[in-house]
Amino acid sequence: MEMKKVRTRFAPSPTGYMHIGNLRTALFTYLIAKQNGGDFILRIEDTDRERYVEGATEIIYSTLRKCGLNWDEGPDIGGPVGPYIQSERMGMFKKYAEELVEKGEAYYCFCDKERLEEVKAIQEASGIMPMYDRHCRNLSPEEVKEKLDAGTPYVIRQKVPLDGEVTFHDELYGDITVPCSTLDDQILIKTDGMPTYNFANVVDDHLMGITHVVRGNEYLASAPKYELLYRAFGWEVPVYIHVEHIMKDKQHKLSKRDGDASFEDLIAKGYLTEAVVNYIALLGWAPKGEEEIFSLEELIKEFDIRGLSKSPAIFDPLKLKAINAKYIKKLPPEKFEEYATPYIRQTVKRTDVDISRICSLLQDRTEVFTDIPETVDFIDSLPEYDTSLYCHKKMKTNEENSLESLKAVLPALESIGEADWNEETLHERLFALIGEMGVKNGLVLWPLRVAVSGKAFTPGGGIEICALIGKADSVERVKRGIQKLS
Numbered sequence: 001m002e003m004k005k006v007r008t009r010f011a012p013s014p015t016g017y018m019h020i021g022n023l024r025t026a027l028f029t030y031l032i033a034k035q036n037g038g039d040f041i042l043r044i045e046d047t048d049r050e051r052y053v054e055g056a057t058e059i060i061y062s063t064l065r066k067c068g069l070n071w072d073e074g075p076d077i078g079g080p081v082g083p084y085i086q087s088e089r090m091g092m093f094k095k096y097a098e099e100l101v102e103k104g105e106a107y108y109c110f111c112d113k114e115r116l117e118e119v120k121a122i123q124e125a126s127g128i129m130p131m132y133d134r135h136c137r138n139l140s141p142e143e144v145k146e147k148l149d150a151g152t153p154y155v156i157r158q159k160v161p162l163d164g165e166v167t168f169h170d171e172l173y174g175d176i177t178v179p180c181s182t183l184d185d186q187i188l189i190k191t192d193g194m195p196t197y198n199f200a201n202v203v204d205d206h207l208m209g210i211t212h213v214v215r216g217n218e219y220l221a222s223a224p225k226y227e228l229l230y231r232a233f234g235w236e237v238p239v240y241i242h243v244e245h246i247m248k249d250k251q252h253k254l255s256k257r258d259g260d261a262s263f264e265d266l267i268a269k270g271y272l273t274e275a276v277v278n279y280i281a282l283l284g285w286a287p288k289g290e291e292e293i294f295s296l297e298e299l300i301k302e303f304d305i306r307g308l309s310k311s312p313a314i315f316d317p318l319k320l321k322a323i324n325a326k327y328i329k330k331l332p333p334e335k336f337e338e339y340a341t342p343y344i345r346q347t348v349k350r351t352d353v354d355i356s357r358i359c360s361l362l363q364d365r366t367e368v369f370t371d372i373p374e375t376v377d378f379i380d381s382l383p384e385y386d387t388s389l390y391c392h393k394k395m396k397t398n399e400e401n402s403l404e405s406l407k408a409v410l411p412a413l414e415s416i417g418e419a420d421w422n423e424e425t426l427h428e429r430l431f432a433l434i435g436e437m438g439v440k441n442g443l444v445l446w447p448l449r450v451a452v453s454g455k456a457f458t459p460g461g462g463i464e465i466c467a468l469i470g471k472a473d474s475v476e477r478v479k480r481g482i483q484k485l486s
């Protein structure tokens with residue numbers, strides 16, 4: 001049997017931002033296409049005009065491009081089954097609905113709004129789930145013709161079997177069966193001749209030759225109706241993969257309000273695109289082995305639908321941070337410098353510092369770029385600090401011996417000429433001092449680090465910091481330390 005070419009689609013609605021749940025759908029969709037040598041199609045579903053946001057389509061394009069999820073067909077590049085913007089396809093659906101009417105799988109409904117509201121009110125009052133009461137389902141062909149000829153407004157509805165069950169298959173959930181009696185005769189074509197979303201997506205997926213549909217499991221409830229539509233047309237049903245939501249915690253979906261929910265939020269918070277893509281792949285998907293760090297290319301090879309989970313994925317900012325740190329470590333130094341410099345410059349305004357050196361000290365210890373400004377703020381000015389910082393268990397330092405050390409360090413620093421003020425000379429001079437004093441390194445270097453930074457955690461130690469901030473500041477800060485401890 002000839003294998004059909006795999007074709008998947010990402011069908012976002014232009015809402016103005018890229019929720020990471022949507023980005024994950026795009027990623028899984030892309031991976032399924034690419035690991036099967038198939039096509040990844042971008043279709044913009046912009047028919048909900050109320051939700052439409054100016055410029056939102058560009059955000060979709062730029063996000064996918066940044067993430068490397070390049071599409072083979074789409075609105076901007078075209079393709080054989082366009083248009084790829086749903087609103088430009090609006091004229092094509094009515095004839096498909098009429099085809100179903102002819103086949104006895106759909107019908108014209110002339111009920112007006114008042115009548116429908118009445119029916120709904122009665123159903124609600126008697127505690128029945130509101131559904132269309134199928135009033136027009138059995139109109140005779142003559143009655144229908146008469147009303148059409150008279151120009152009575154109408155919709156076209158799906159004719160769901162009155163009894164029996166419908167079963168559809170999902171790759172993750174297996175076979176799901178629902179009684180037909182729970183399914184509404186939903187509207188396919190509205191009074192204005194335009195399709196409903198539920199109808200359009202089925203026809204679009206068929207016309208575009210889509211073989212695999214990945215979507216959020218909020219669509220599970222509609223899937224039986226889609227299944228019936230495919231059968232009514234005699235079309236092949238795509239493989240369905242309904243993925244779980246991404247949750248903030250056990251009870252709450254990750255929402256835009258949380259500030260972590262969109263791709264833009266994460267980038268603004270200092271995460272690297274590659275790390276975000278890697279992390280979201282792991283939201284609801286478990287790789288076979290222990291390894292969790294994958295480039296997009298590696299994901300194409302590793303991704304497997306069978307590793308998808310049926311329980312909701314919980315967004316874990318700490319894990320994202322840890323993954324981001326690994327990607328930051330792997331950056332070429334000049335790339336790190338390019339990304340990090342604007343963050344350093346938020347707090348380091350002085351022009352006499354070696355930014356490249358700061359970067360090389362920072363790269364290994366940076367988890368997210370937005371942590372940088374606070375990490376390096378001591379370079380411009382010494383923060384207020386408590387003398388308890390001088391007490392370090394492992395270094396065996398306390399306030400007294402720190403004071404002694406600083407008193408010995410001060411002349412050593414003063415003895416170095418401006419021209420020789422660099423890490424090498426500092427290293428030489430201070431280690432000579434340590435030798436003379438006959439003490440452990442930490443006893444001298446820890447107090448020095450505290451005195452010149454005012455912090456317990458710094459990129460680099462006392463020597464590196466002294467070299468960065470220059471002789472005058474170093475001497476001045478050590479004097480402050482002596483004063484504070486005296």
Ligand code: GLU
Nearest residue numbers: 011012013045201214215
């Ligand atoms: N436009 C829909 C959404 O963004 C797509 C759903 C689907 O993939 O079928 O939710």
